[in-house]
Amino acid sequence: MHKIKDAVVDMYEHLPVPYGLVRFGVAPDHPEVKNCQEKFEEVASSPRFNFIGNVGVGHDIPLASLRPHYDAILFAYGASKDKKLGIPGEDLNGVYSARAFVGWYNGLPEYAGLNPQLDAGEDAVVIGQGNVALDVARILLTSIDTLRKTDITEQALETLARSKVRSVKVVGRRGPLQAAFTIKEVRELMNLPSVSFEPIDSSLFPNEITKLPRVQKRISQVLAKGSAASESSATKKWALSFLLSPKSFKPFSETSIQLSSIDFEENAFAPDSDPFDRNAKVVPTGRTTNISASLAFRSVGYKSSALPGLTELNVPFDDRMGIIPNDPYGRVINPQSGPGILTAGHVPGVYCAGWVKRGPTGVIASTMDDAFTSADIIAKDWEQQVPFLNSSDDCNIALGWEGVKKEVARKGLRPVLWADWKRIDEVEKERGKAMGKEREKFTSVDEMLRVLDS
Ligand SMILES: Cc1cc2nc3c(=O)[nH]c(=O)nc-3n(C[C@H](O)[C@H](O)[C@H](O)COP(=O)(O)OP(=O)(O)OC[C@H]3O[C@@H](n4cnc5c(N)ncnc54)[C@H](O)[C@@H]3O)c2cc1C
Known part of the structure; x- marks a missing residue:
């Protein structure tokens, strides 16, 4: 059903390919999660939708050049940075952001050259206990033969095949009942063949797990079962380590730039906190623990940043939250702008959705719901x-892409339209078929564009 008669939607994407984190974030061994691409295909098949890839808004073309041609602009550019820990040694060789590692194995052009040193040693540490952290651990521990059947890039497969990693510790600053991971991801790791799980100290769970709220109860049961299981044929192992905050990454020696271990501050539950409460707080104990690691992945969250040119559109950016301020429906609000027409600070014709609206949390289903709102x-x-935008301008005719196209051409940019993407898609699938997998992604923008010239 069309809610606005004759409306046309143009979607600008800075890469030549669509799907954002569904292509470059979601783990390759979770193909079922990518089914939402079908919904996207359905929308894209409308003659009133234009995909305009390979055009970075605010970078390739100024945001101001879109403004005169649209009645409304909706920002849904996600979170393309990652949070840093801000501790010594973060730039040592062997320390990676989970965003870079995930992007690398998923073929994100930005990280095609990452070349992680998976053969540097046996011990890897992942800092953070969300689902992205568990994705990283699982990819490091899954057998190459299993990964080979997925759409993980060949380049990543070759490097993973040479990996020496045998042990992965996933470290969090609080306890198991406060961790952000969900049950499906924990269970998957517990069920990996030939991988054992290091038992968790039972004092981190209450005596009566069954009395916990449903979600915590189920996670605790899976962790308790995993702690009791033994895997005699295990060649690799993983662990969840709790109540530890990273303090510094240590090199082998003062002159070395290679990671050798990580110092963690030990935490304890705050005296006024219930350790089994979801929101329990921790305090540092002053004690330090050192964990050997030749590889470390910081997985403490993604972060959105301001798009160049937002200010000219009277659109603020909240750096601390990493979001464009908005009302509960996704209308952009500028608190500096006074009362506004609908809500305080309402910026006419400007909206947002996705991670740049809510912050970098939530799954595809919740992101879609929020976009529908x-x-x-x-x-x-x-x-x-x-x-809306330009409402006060009597001669405004929202030309949309027809109006912007000229500027894109003037700048010598090569827009990739939906039919072009379908060609890239087809060639990726052909390459994959020859290798017995769903697709073999191109890992550089040049390679993608070359398909269109052939
Ligand atoms: C590693 C990882 C694994 C995940 N796994 C799952 C999972 O298994 N299941 C699940 O349900 N959810 C998963 N998620 C969450 C899910 O991916 C997100 O909820 C969802 O993708 C967020 O959508 P978004 O549109 O806000 O951002 P994105 O998906 O990041 O889309 C933003 C798009 O904007 C583009 N863009 C950025 N800047 C510009 C610009 N200046 N001009 C034009 N375009 C621009 C980007 O290239 C990108 O395509 C995962 C997330 C991560 C990080």
Whole structure:
């Protein structure tokens, strides 16, 4: 159903390929998660939708050059940075961000040259206990033959095949009942063939697990079962280590630039906190633990940043939260702008959705729900004739892509339209077929564009 009659939607994407983190974030051994691409295909098949890839807004073309051609602009550019720990040694060889590692094995052009040193030693540490951390651990521990059947890049497969990693510790600053990972991801790691799990200290769980709230109860049961299981044929192992905050990454010697171990500050539950409560707080004990590691992955979250040119559009950016401030429906608000038309600080015609709206948390389903809310509010505002971009300009004709196209051509950019992407898609699938996998992704923008010239 079309909520705004005759509306046209143009989607600008800075890469020549669509799908964002569904292509470059979601783990290659979770193909079922990528089914949401079908929904995308359905939308893209509309004659009133234009995909304009290979055009980075605010980078390749200024945001200001879109403004005169649209009634509304919705920002959904995700979170393309990662949070740093800000501790000594973070730049040592062997220390990677999970975003870079995930991007590398998924073929994100930005990280094609990462070349992680997986043969530097046997011990890897992942800092952070969310699902991305567990994805990293699983990819490090899964057998090459299993990964070979997925759409993980050949380049990543070759490097993983040479990996010496035998042990992966996934470290968090609080306890098991406060960890952010979900049950499916823990269970998958517990079920990996030939991989054992280091038992968790039972004092981190209450005596009566069954009395915990449902989600915590189920996770605790899986962890307790995993702690009791023994895997005699294990060649690799993994562990969840709790109540540790990273303090510094240590090199082999003062002159070495290679990671050798990590110092962690030991934490304890705050005296006024219930250790089995989801929101329990921890305090440092002043004691330090050192863990050997030739590889470390910091997995403490993604971060959005301000797009160049937001200010000219009167769009603020909240650096601390890493979001564009918005009302509960996704209308952008600028707290500096006074009362506003609909809500305080309402910026007419500007909306947001996804991780740049809510912060970098949430799965595809919640991101989609949230995007539907933003779309519904645009339709409602339009119906109610609320001012949009350029509303006060009598001669405004929203030309959309037709209007922007000239500027894109003038800058010598090569826009990749939906039909072009389908060609790239087809060639990736052909390459994959020859290797017995779903697809073999191109890992550079040049390679993607070359397909269109052939
Ligand atoms: C490693 C990882 C694994 C995940 N696994 C799962 C999972 O298994 N299941 C699940 O449900 N969820 C998973 N998620 C969460 C899911 O990927 C996100 O909820 C969702 O992708 C967020 O959507 P988004 O549109 O906000 O951002 P994105 O998916 O990042 O999309 C933003 C898009 O904007 C583009 N862009 C950025 N800047 C510009 C610019 N200046 N101009 C034009 N385009 C630009 C980017 O290239 C990107 O394509 C995972 C997330 C990560 C990080």
